Amino acid sequence: MGIAYEDFLDESYEPAADDLVCEFHIQPGQGLTMGEAAARVASESSNGTWAALSPESDVRSYSAHAFDVAEDGSVRVAYPAALFEAGSMPQILSCIAGNIMGMKAVDTIRLADCEWPEALTKGFPGPQYGSAVLTEILEAEDRPALATVPKPKVGLSTEEHAQIGYDAWVGGVDLLKDDENLTDQNFNPFEERVTQSLEMRDRAESETGEKKDYLVNVTAETDEMVRRAEYVADHGGRFVMVDVVTAGWAAVQTVRRRTEDLDVAIHAHRAMHAAFDRLPQHGVSMRVLAQVSRLCGVDHLHTGTAGFGKLENEDTVGINEWLRSDLHGLRDVVPVTSGGLHPGIVDSVLDATGDRVIVQAGGGIHGHPDGTEAGARALRAAVEAYGEGVSLETKAETSPALAVALEKWGRDSPR
Numbered sequence: 001m002g003i004a005y006e007d008f009l010d011e012s013y014e015p016a017a018d019d020l021v022c023e024f025h026i027q028p029g030q031g032l033t034m035g036e037a038a039a040r041v042a043s044e045s046s047n048g049t050w051a052a053l054s055p056e057s058d059v060r061s062y063s064a065h066a067f068d069v070a071e072d073g074s075v076r077v078a079y080p081a082a083l084f085e086a087g088s089m090p091q092i093l094s095c096i097a098g099n100i101m102g103m104k105a106v107d108t109i110r111l112a113d114c115e116w117p118e119a120l121t122k123g124f125p126g127p128q129y130g131s132a133v134l135t136e137i138l139e140a141e142d143r144p145a146l147a148t149v150p151k152p153k154v155g156l157s158t159e160e161h162a163q164i165g166y167d168a169w170v171g172g173v174d175l176l177k178d179d180e181n182l183t184d185q186n187f188n189p190f191e192e193r194v195t196q197s198l199e200m201r202d203r204a205e206s207e208t209g210e211k212k213d214y215l216v217n218v219t220a221e222t223d224e225m226v227r228r229a230e231y232v233a234d235h236g237g238r239f240v241m242v243d244v245v246t247a248g249w250a251a252v253q254t255v256r257r258r259t260e261d262l263d264v265a266i267h268a269h270r271a272m273h274a275a276f277d278r279l280p281q282h283g284v285s286m287r288v289l290a291q292v293s294r295l296c297g298v299d300h301l302h303t304g305t306a307g308f309g310k311l312e313n314e315d316t317v318g319i320n321e322w323l324r325s326d327l328h329g330l331r332d333v334v335p336v337t338s339g340g341l342h343p344g345i346v347d348s349v350l351d352a353t354g355d356r357v358i359v360q361a362g363g364g365i366h367g368h369p370d371g372t373e374a375g376a377r378a379l380r381a382a383v384e385a386y387g388e389g390v391s392l393e394t395k396a397e398t399s400p401a402l403a404v405a406l407e408k409w410g411r412d413s414p415r
């Protein structure tokens with residue numbers, strides 16, 4: 001039975017329950033109709049190629065089907081579960097976001113969304129904790145959890161890093177967080193940073209009576225990442241951070257498998273995501289990267305500030321809704337809103353994201369005129385004002401730190 005490009009287009013196709021259904025937005029290449037381009041997408045991302053084939057065995061049960069082809073450029077492609085290796089995210093992405101991203105048959109192609117069947121999701125662990133971290137590890141039952149990255153991003157000594165953590169924790173922050181490019185450099189070596197910062201955490205916990213913790217960036221070569229995660233757990237840490245896009249999904253899966261036994265939650269930083277999702281007509285959407293992250297098992301994921309911060313964001317609200325939605329019983333993921341946040345815009349951000357999030361502020365705390373502890377107090381006051389339903393200006397009457405922050409940054413979004 002031959003297979004050729006045209007065999008991968010079936011406008012009347014009804015997806016099977018076990019199919020992975022992907023939504024693509026394409027611009028057909030020169031001389032091709034939408035249907036012809038769609039057929040090529042389904043073919044090249046499953047088991048076809050440019051030449052008509054006549055294999056002995058019938059391999060069509062592994063072939064994808066393009067359907068719902070619309071002239072506005074959207075097309076849906078249904079992939080049989082049998083095409084995929086259960087539990088291997090790299091293999092799945094090599095299909096649905098592989099060679100097709102570079103085909104001449106399309107001028108541009110964007111993988112916009114996926115509907116994941118249980119036949120595939122059951123191969124993945126999903127998050128170990130999800131939003132349970134806010135109550136089981138932290139004590140942020142009725143407010144957003146607060147996190148801060150010491151700034152400048154890198155260059156501080158271990159002592160300076162740990163001291164900033166202490167000041168932020170006693171000021172009301174829940175989580176110290178390493179920056180995405182701080183790993184194990186000479187000026188702030190990994191192991192010393194972990195031990196000294198966790199000692200400061202313990203001090204801050206006993207002084208404030210609040211649970212505190214540290215999002216330790218373990219990003220490195222995979223085996224080294226596992227060793228670093230074990231080091232964090234051995235020293236009483238409950239969180240590791242991974243730059244999931246730059247480390248790669250295979251590495252994320254390896255870390256997730258190990259953290260299951262370590263009782264350590266995974267904070268996912270998405271550095272490099274914009275290389276995939278920034279141009280709306282091409283690449284892989286942040287929505288799909290978020291879906292992949294949840295399946296691979298991260299507990300927190302940066303999803304943007306709904307446009308209020310310093311970075312371009314795509315669909316923060318929609319992605320957060322999906323991270324909280326049911327996915328065949330897998331746990332949810334806590335959205336992290338970060339990037340140019342300061343107390344003066346927190347209420348607008350929370351109006352968009354809801355308060356079951358982690359609010360991260362680096363410059364918005366350490367840039368406070370009175371220093372880190374005051375910056376932390378100002379941010380804490382801002383989120384408490386939101387919970388109390390009072391305006392920031394009213395809260396500032398009883399929070400000098402917040403008053404100073406509003407004086408400095410007002411209500412403006414940074415650029």
Ligand SMILES: O=C(O)[C@@](O)(COP(=O)(O)O)[C@H](O)[C@H](O)COP(=O)(O)O
Binds near residue numbers: 337
């Ligand atoms: O390095 C930074 O820029 C941050 O530490 C924020 O610092 P500030 O709080 O000082 O802005 C985060 O990495 C970004 O928020 C990541 O972007 P996103 O959250 O969109 O993935």
Ligand SMILES: [Mg+2]
Binds near residue numbers: 149153179180
């Ligand atoms: Mg950063």
